[in-house]
Amino acid sequence: MVGKIRNEQRKMMSTYVFVLLVIWGIPSTYFRSKFRKIVYQTDDWKINIKPLFIKELKGLFFNILPGNNDYIKVRNQYRLYLVVYLFLFIIYVLIK
Secondary structure (H helix, E strand, C coil): CCHHHHHHHHHHHHHHHHHHHHHCCCHHHHHHHHHHHHCCCCCCCHHHHCCHHHHHHHHHHCCCCCHHHHHHEEEEEEHHHHHHHHHHHHHHHHHH
């Protein structure tokens, strides 16, 4: 009986965390697009569909544009967003 209740609670908790992951994932395209446009220094919409990501990763982990305050602000927001996303994903995997 107790095992059945815990299993049901785990399943319900897993569903809640999954829904949170989906909801939290919705603004990812906005953050990534904004960050990529600054890193690649373009305003072209095609940057969102190109598979370029080496410079993007360098920009995420290092300070490639030290004088650009917009870059630093957007990078920090994107980092925070990704950390929360990673945290939710780890919780989901552990619960599942």
